[in-house]
Amino acid sequence: MLQRSRTRPNPFESRTEVWRQVGLGGEVDRGTILQLAVVPLREPQRVEMRARFDAATSPEEVQRRLDEAIDVPLRYPPDVTLEELERDEVVLKIAATPLHPDDGARLASEVIRGVR
DSSP, rough: EEEEBOOOOOOOOOOEEEEEEEEEEEEEEEHHHHHHHOOOOOOOOOOOEEEEEEEEEOOOHHHOOOOOOOOOOOOSEEEEEEEEEOOSSEEEEEEEESSEEEEHHHHHHHHHHHHH
């Protein structure tokens, strides 16, 4: 059951109304309400790898290949970062995060397929 309650005013704000569960009792600091409302989300494990390519391979090309190879819904676009540049090869760091934790293995397979 929910009831309306007032918070103790912040010196910079007027009193505000909030909805809260019955049983907390009395007035509640605004900070306490915010702490109760903030629930940390568990982000799925990201697929992260380093891959070596011929020096002629650009990060843009790898990004394009990944975009074509990955069908798993992603939380963010794949991230391709230059790690090392040597005379005849480049090392790129590739990271991608699936939208759903259960898709991690499938995403890893698709990333590998995209960089081969």
